[in-house]
Amino acid sequence: MSRIAFILLCHKDPMGVIAQAQRLTASGDYVSIHYDARAPARDFERVRKALADDPSVAFAARRWKCGWGEWSLVGATLEAVRAAVGAFPLATHFYMLSGDCMPIKSAEYAHAFLDAEDCDYIENFDFFESDWIKTGFKEERLIYRHWFNERLSKKLFYTSFEIQKRLGITRRVPADIQVMIGSQWWCLRRQTVEKVLEFCDTRPDVLQFFSTTWIPDETFFQTVVPHVVPRKEIRRRTLTYLVFTDYGMPVTFYNDHFNLLIGQDYLFARKISPEALRLRERLGALWAASGVHFPISNEATGLFRFLTGRGRIGRRFGQRFWETESSLGRDNTLLLVVAKKWHVAKRLTAAIRAEAGIPAVDYLFNEMEAHLPDLGGVETTLGKRDRHRRALLRLLFEQFEASRMVICLDPSALYLIEDLMGDKAEARLLLIESDFDSAYVRGHIGRVGLAGAQTAPEVVERLMRTVKADLEYEAERLRDMGYAGFHTIAPWREPADNAAELGRFLDVSPEIATRLAKTEHLFTD
Known part of the structure; x- marks a missing residue:
């Protein structure tokens, strides 16, 4: 039977993180936590102290100061993965989660789902040929070096980019890899994770390349996994349900979305609103339940598009x-x-x-x-x-x-x-x-x-x-x-x-x- 080591990246809501870790380990699974170094020290200490005596919980040896679009998110993930591999020898699968994620199936269902097929779940689409990137930078993410955070240091980020562009300072993708792109929320088998870590230890050139790409959490694992695992063993999908608006922002779920969420063909969902206490309570109880039948409908994304694409006055369109x-x-x-x-x-x-x-x-x-x-x-x-x-x-x-x-x-x-x-x-x-x-x-x-x-x-x-x-x-x-x-x-x-x-x-x-x-x-x- 599968046993999951959840790779939990979080930066806020310490009490919620504690509850999430306790919920996940109660089903016989494991949790490896990376708590953002930018967060208040007292919040991390509260989490560490509450979970210190739980043998099913591990903490990343190094805490990164994480920033959106930076290599730090990949670095934090790798730290939590290494901690999980070392601490949980019985873990068969490693599942990426954030503090905003909640289960939308029972642990019983999740284990049976993973036992049914020996494969990895990770989105990986050709970076250059696919239309995964809808707007903004595409090849610019790779061929230029990005040292600054686009959100925290916008002027430095774009000045650096413009200088490189004006002077023609570009670089090539490492010749023996095909860059892929997809969601950062994956579930990988133990043997795959071990191969990824071995790749990291033997290919510092690839790590150096991705460390100055833009938004590498959407490309690093998505590129390395197909490089070390046969394509036939990979399912190009995520097991975490999420919806994006037309503006590229993730949709937040609230108390009245319970029935909608559990009908999706996924194991977890994000983002669950911190204020949706009743939804969190119900989904938490669902994870511990047994014998629950889940009729899969997958209507949530279609319903969201239907309701938001109506062209209603005051909701989306205005006069040109x-x-x-x-x-x-x-x-x-x-x-x-x-x-x-x-x-x-x-x-x-x-x-x-x-x-x-x-x-x-x-x-x-x-x-x-x-x-x-x-x-x-x-x-x-x-x-x-x-x-x-x-x-x-x-x-x-x-x-x-x-x-x-x-x-x-x-x-x-x-x-x-x-x-x-x-x-x-x-x-x-x-x-x-x-x-x-x-x-x-x-x-x-x-x-x-x-x-x-x-x-x-x-x-x-x-x-x-x-x-x-x-x-x-x-x-x-x-x-x-x-x-x-x-x-x-x-x-x-x-x-x-x-x-x-x-x-x-x-x-x-x-x-x-x-x-x-x-x-x-x-x-x-």
């Missing part, structure tokens, strides 16, 4: 500055049909074209085929349409030779709706309300990729509550905007009521409005 001076024309009227059920909106626009003679296009910002005429290229990609939305709409007014035009929008595109409703042109909005029954919500979850055919039913049920609330929120947000030209129709209203709303929205005769309201199967799913 170059659009503030442009207008659709004071004499034009833009009619926005807003509906979550696209098929319903499309039936209505087809009827408007046929019955009212008003030019109407479908979801022109969502679908390539939206009943658009040839506009000379501006309409050829969705990105172009969104970027040049006013130019596109002005062209459509001109192309149709009309002063009124209907377009369809999804209610999630609130940034578009607010932008267009605020134009100098007259704008009206028709919200087609919908009844989001279980079948629709379940189908919507599948369409946006939050769940698949293999997702456990209880996970789908939990997602349904979240997604339905999100869909209903969109309609409420539109109502709360208080637009003067706001109209609604709904399947549960009388046709006469819907006809009256359509008549005011489109400014058409009661006869035409009645025919539109009675469009065959208008609201049918």
Whole structure:
């Protein structure tokens, strides 16, 4: 049976570190602690004194002053690893953790997981060919020497970089290694860790190279492990669950994330908020539990992207500055049909074209085929349409030779709706309300990729509550905007009521409005 030596890097919350170490060793595992030398001495002494008599706890022989992006993080890790290798001869696996990590599975589950396959878990993607680095320095991390901390000594960091760049002072990567990159949170077998330490002892040139690279905790172990272990024995993933925002910051988890976290195919998660005391208590108890079944859903990352990528006003998007001076024309009227059920909106626009003679296009910002005429290229990609939305709409007014035009929008595109409703042109909005029954919500979850055919039913049920609330929120947000030209129709209203709303929205005769309201199967799913 596997026994894990946890490599715990920490710099704060001494009581939390003590509790974490005691929790992990209670399951028969080990902990090797590196406590940042920048932290107050009294905090480290409190940790050392509380755990001094525990034979399952070891401390790094040397405490590094750690800084983000520095070699010190790798140096601290190596110190804790050496301490663990020497102190715990029965440890079969070595697992990197931080003080912000908590288990999201039981120790029983974790041991069985590691016993199931003889392999190492560490992300390692080609540094130059992969897109792991999204923004900022890439090859500059390696070919230039970085002696200063970018966050603590920003001026020195960038001055040093610019001097090297201007003078062409670069260096080559050691010829016999392929630089890889990935998450710093790994789990390695004992034999792999011993080979890594042996490599460090025999290749000071490689250590010297990485000691002046930028953010080496994302490249050092990720490069060395594939160098000393056959690739077939490595799984290129981490066992610690973490999510990053669009701005590269790790997402923090709170008390209401318990069910979401335990459904992920990982053993630990970071970052758990220090204030999430109830979550920490529940996850701590989970580690000691036995006989727990964990249905794996992996929906957390998809749900996070779904909820943060909605384009809601005040949450992510704002009006682009170059659009503030442009207008659709004071004499034009833009009619926005807003509906979550696209098929319903499309039936209505087809009827408007046929019955009212008003030019109407479908979801022109969502679908390539939206009943658009040839506009000379501006309409050829969705990105172009969104970027040049006013130019596109002005062209459509001109192309149709009309002063009124209907377009369809999804209610999630609130940034578009607010932008267009605020134009100098007259704008009206028709919200087609919908009844989001279980079948629709379940189908919507599948369409946006939050769940698949293999997702456990209880996970789908939990997602349904979240997604339905999100869909209903969109309609409420539109109502709360208080637009003067706001109209609604709904399947549960009388046709006469819907006809009256359509008549005011489109400014058409009661006869035409009645025919539109009675469009065959208008609201049918």
